[in-house]
Amino acid sequence: MKRILTILILLIQVSVTFAQKNYDVALISKDLLPYASAVTRDEEVTIEVKDLDNVIYHVKRAITVLNKNGDDIVNLNVYYDKITSIKYIKGYIYNEFGKVEKKISERDFEDYAVTDGFSLFLDDRAKHYIKATTQYPYTVEFEYEIKTRQSLNFHTWQPNPHTGLAVENSTYTFMCKPDFNIKYKANNIPGPVSIGSTKDGLKTYTWQVQNLKAVKREAYSPNEDTYLSSVRIAPEKFIYEGISGSFTNWQQLGKWQYDKLLMNRWSIPVETADHIREITANITDPKLKAKKIYEYMQQKTHYISVQIGIGGYQPFLASDVDKLNYGDCKALVNYTHSLLKLANIDSWYCLVEAGRAHKVSLISDFASMNQFDHAILCIPFKNDTTWLECTNQQIPFGYLGDFTDDRTVLACTPEGGKLLHTPKYTTEENLEKRKAEFNISENGELTGNMETVFKGTEYENRNQIIEEAQTERIKDIKRYYPINNLDISRLDYRQDKNVMPTTFETIKLSAHEYAAITGGKLYFSLNSVNRAGSAPPMVRNRVNPVLINRGYTEEDEITYTLPNGYKPDSEPLNVTIEKPFGKFTTTVSVNGNHLIYKRKLQLKDGTYSKDIYQELVDFYQSVTDADNYNMTLVKN
C-alpha cells in the first residue's frame, strides 16, 4: 500500500506543466457556436509504441462546455483492464474567462465496473469523472496516460464523436520505431498525414483537424463513418495477451485467428457426439443434416455473454458449451461449427458488425481487429451458401434477419480470412400484407376478421408477442392496432421457418363505438390497422445524403360492409405518389354496400441525394394524411 502511494506521488511530481493555452470562452469563433453544446478547444492524442507489449497513450484534452447539454460530453471515462493500466490522470477546471478554478486529481475520479447491460460478466473497469457545476460556460482540461500491454488494437481517433461538439483544434500523433509498420485509414480528414521523426529516431504520423462545426443529428443519415472524422490504425506485427502475430490484410488476419484463437477448441464430449450422429444417421442431404444439428443446438443452448481477457476474441471450448448449455456469440458459433464437423459438414466462423439501424461492412482494404462485434456461422454448401445466427433459439435455419443482413463479413477459414457478403432482403421481399373484412353496424360497432402475412425482415415483427402466453398476447397486440375499444376474440400465429420465412397472423376482432354517431352521420377511420405514424421532421440546411437502409412493402386491403341504408358522404380518397425512393397508392371504391379500401406503400433502399429529403418528408406527410382519413356515412 505504502509503495503504491510513493509511486503516485512521484508521478504527480514529474508531470509536465501544461502548455498554456488561453481558454477564454470569448475567443471561440462564432462560426463554431451553432448547434454546439461544447467545443473542443485543444486536443492532443499521442500513441507511442515502445514495444509490441508496451504501448503508451497520452491524451490531453480541453473542452469548453457552453450549456447543460454539454455536461455529458465533458464527463470522462478512462477504461482499464488486466492488461491496461492508468499511469496518471489529472486536470483543471477553468472559468468562463479561462482562469483556473479547480485542480482535479486522481482522487476525484470514481472507480467502477463497466457493464454493457447484457453481459453476465465483463472484466473491464473505468475511472469516471463527473463535473459538478452550476455555472456555464466552463472549461475542463484533462491529461492522462495509459499503458497497455498489447499492440493489436489502437483506439480509433475521433475528434468529433458526438453530436453537439465543435472542434477548434485536435491533433493525433502515432509514434513508433521505424521498423514498426502500420496501415491507416483516414475518414473526412482535410489534410494528408504528415510523416516525420523525433530526435530519438522514432517515426511519427500526424493528423490534424481544425474548426469543425458541431454535427447535428439528421434522420435517415448514413453510417457515421461517412461524415465524421476518424483515423484508424492497424499494426503489422503485434502481441495480444502473450500471443504474437502479424498481418497486412484480411486473409492473414483471418488465418491468425483460425490458427491461434479457434484451432483445437472443437472437441465435443462423446455422449453428445454419439447423439448427433444418431439424429443425423438417416439424413442424406447435408443441408437437412445441418438443419437438424442447428435445431439441436438451438434447443440445447441459450445466449449469455461473458467477456474475460482474451475471451473478448476467443470462444469458450465447445466442450464447455456442451456442459453449460450457454455461451456468447463466439462460443455458440464455435459450438455449432464443432457439431457440424461431427457430421463432416464444413463451416466458417464469421465476424461481423451487427446492427439494425445501419448495415456496416468491414473495410475491405483495411484489416483490423476492431471492426466487428458479433459472430455468425457460414456453411459454404456448393452454390447454396447458408448463414446461421447462433444466439437465437427461435430464428429459422438459414435466416439472418435485419441484425447482420447485407454486409461484408470476415470468414476465418483454414486457408485464411475471406471477405464474404451476407444476404440482402429486398424491398419486395420485406413484405407486410394484410387483408381484412370488417362490418360496421348502425350503432357504430366494428366486427371482422383480419389476416396478415410478414416476410423478409418483417418476419420477426411479431416475435415478441409470439413468445408470450395467449393472455399476454391479446394484451400486447392492442398496442399494434390503434382501434378504440378493441376486443379480440381470436388471435393465432403460425410461422413457416425456412430461409425466406413467413409469419401469419389471424385476428377476429370487434370494437364497440368504433364509429362516432352524430346528427345521423357515422364517422370512422378508414385505416386503423396500419398507419405510418408521423412524417420525419423537416430540417434546414441538411448536410447528409438520405439513406433508406432497408426497403419494404406494405399492402393492405380492407373490405367494409356498411350498415343498411347508409352511403359515403366524404370525397373519395384516391392518392398515387411515385418517387425515386418509393411509391404510395391508396384508393377507396364502393360496390353496393361494400366499401373497399386499398393501400400500398413501398420504400426502396438506397442512398439518395440530400436534396431529396424534403420530398421524402412530403411523401410521408401525404401517407400520414391519407392514413388519417376519416370516412363519413349518411343515410340514403
Added chain:
Amino acid sequence: MMKKILLLLITSFISVAAIAQDFPYGEADLQLLEMKKYDKDTSAHAVVLNEYGSSRIIVNNLDHIRLAFQYHTKIKFFDNKDFERDGTIEIPIYNGDDMVYEEVTDIQGITYYKDDNGSLQKTELDPKKIFREKQDKHWTLLKFAMPALRPGCVIEVKYRLESPYFRNFHSWRFQSEIPKMYSEYEAYIPGFWNFNASLRGFLKLTTNKAEIERACFTFHGANADCSHMTYGIKDIPAFVEEDYMTSPKNFLAGIYFELIEETDFNTGAKIKYSKEWKDIDYDLKSAFWFGGQLKRKDLMKEKVAPAIVGKTDSMEKAKAVYTFIQKSFKWNEDNDIGSVDGIRKAFDNHTGNAAEINIALIAALNSVNIPTEAVLLSTRAHGNINTLYPGISDFNYVIAKANIGGKSYLLDATDPLMPFGSLPMRCLNDKGRVFSLDKPSYWIDLSATKQRENTTFTYDLTLQDNGKLKGTITRYSSGYSGYLMRKEIKKFNSVDEYVENMTGKFHKIKVLKSNIVNIDSLDMPLGETYEVEIDAFDNLNHDRLSFDPFILNKIVTNPFKMSERDYPVDWGMPSDIRYVLTMHLPKQYTIENPPQNIAFSMPNKGGKFLMEFQNDDNTFVFSHITQFNKSVYGSEEYPYLKELYNKIILSEKNELVFKKKS
C-alpha cells in the same frame, strides 16, 4: 475452551434447526421434469416450486454477532423464455468500512434435466463460474448463470449470507415476476432484540406461526430465548406490472422488519430503537447527518447574505434563498435522508445528494428567519411508507417545508428549473414526516398536493382565399406543465433551436414568427406564441370543406386498454388541458354541422370532458376541456377513466364541414 465448545454446540444446533424446516436439497424428481405447464397459471414460462429462507441472529466462530441468512429455491422452467432472468442469480453484498463486510458462503446449484436419451441428469454449478463484480466502494455483486439449462429443466440454488448488519433484519419478498407454489420464511430473533414485522401487498399469509425456542442464543455468558416465526404463502400469483402505477414494491407481497429495542448484554438495560416518534425526533436531532446539519444556520446565513440584499418581504426573501440554493448545487442524483460529509463540504464542492441540498436550503431559510421544517419522504420509485410503526427506514429523501404568512410551501432545490412551491414528480408519493429542531414531528400528505399540470391552447385563425389558415397559436403552460416545457426547451442549446426542432415536426404548419416568454421566470406561466400559416385546403373552389378542429394533440387511442385493473392509476397530480379555437370564415361560408355541446363527467368530480361551440355568423368559437381532478384513481374507478377517454376519442372524431352559402 468452554466457550469454544459452547459455540460449536450452538452452530451445530443451528444447522439442525435449519435443515429441519428447509426442504431437502439435491432431490431429483422425474415427475417435475415431466411437468408441462403450471395448472394455476398456464401462461407461466417458469414457476418456483418451493422457496425457503431463514434469518437468525447468531454468534459466529470469531465471537461476532451476525445475521445468518439462508436461501434455497427450486425453479421449474417450461421453456427458455425466462432463462436469462431467472436462470441467472445475482447476490448483492455490502462491504462496509473498517473491515466489516457481508459474506456469502456455501453457494450450491444443481440443474436437473432429461438428456438427449430421455434419462434424468444433474449438472452442478461450477464454483469457478461464479463471478465477483466490484460495483463500487461498497457493493459487490456475485453473479452466476446456472449450467445446462434447457426447456423443461429444474434448477435448485442454495446459499448462505452472513451479515454484520444484524439490526437490519433481512426482509422477504414472497412475490416475483413468476408464480410460486410455496414460499416460506423463518425468522429466529433472540430476546435481546425486539423487531416489528409488517406484511405488505394484497396477499394473505397461509402459514403464520410463532414459537419460543429455549436458550437459543448465548453471548459472553448472557442467554436468551428466541422467538421463532414462520411465514408462508401458498400459490403466489406472478406479479404483473401495469402502466401508470407507482413502485411495484407497494403491491408486491413481502415481509419487512424494523428494530424497536435492544437489551444490553451486561446491564440488561433496554436501548430503544425508535419506538415512538419522540425518540426518533430526538435521534434525528442529534444525528450529525441530519440535525447536526439542520443547525448550521450560521454557515448558511453567511452564504446567502449576498442573495437577499435589499429584500425585506418574507416571500421575496424565501424565493431568493431558494433560487440561490438551486444555483449553488448540482444534484448528484443520489436520494438520501442525510448528509454524507456535512453541508459545508457539499456547498464547497457545488454538489450534493437530495438531503444535503435541501438541508442547506432549510438551514438557509431559517437563517433569514423564515421558519422552515424538514420533510422526510419516500420517492415514488422507492415505494410507500409503512405508517403502522414509527421508523425512518422507509424514507429516502428530504425536502423543505417553509412557512410564510400562515401558508406552507413544499420545496425541493435539486432541480434548477423547479418553480418555488412545486415538487418534482418523484416526491409526490404517499406521506411525508415533518421534522424540526424544536417541535414534535407529524405527518403530511404528499399524494394530494396543490400541484397541477395546466395547459391552455388558443388558436385564432382566419381562412384565407387561397385555402390557407392564417393566425396565431398560443400555448400557456403553468404549474408543473410549465416546468416540463422549460425542461424540454433547455434540451436545446438555444430557444431558436427549440423552435426549429418543434416546427420541423408540424409539416402543414409554417411558423412565420415565434415568441416565448417567461423561460426564466419559473413562477410565471410559460407562454409560447406562434404566428402561423396552415396548409388546410388547396383552394376555396369547393362547395364543402371538411375541417378537423383538433389541430394538435388529437387523442386517437385509449391509453387504457385492459378491461379491468388490479392496481391504482397514479398520475401524481391532477391535470387540466384547454383548447379554444376561434375561427374566422370568409363571407361565403357557413358551418353545415354545428356540433352539439358535450359534457361528460366522472363520478365524484373525478374528471370531465367538455366541448362547446358558439357560432356568430362567420366566426365560431370551439372549445374543449379535459380535466382530471385526482392524483390517484383506485382500480374501482378505472372503468370510468377508460370510458371518459372513450368519449373523448369519439367526440374528437367529428369533423366540421364548411359549406358555401347558396
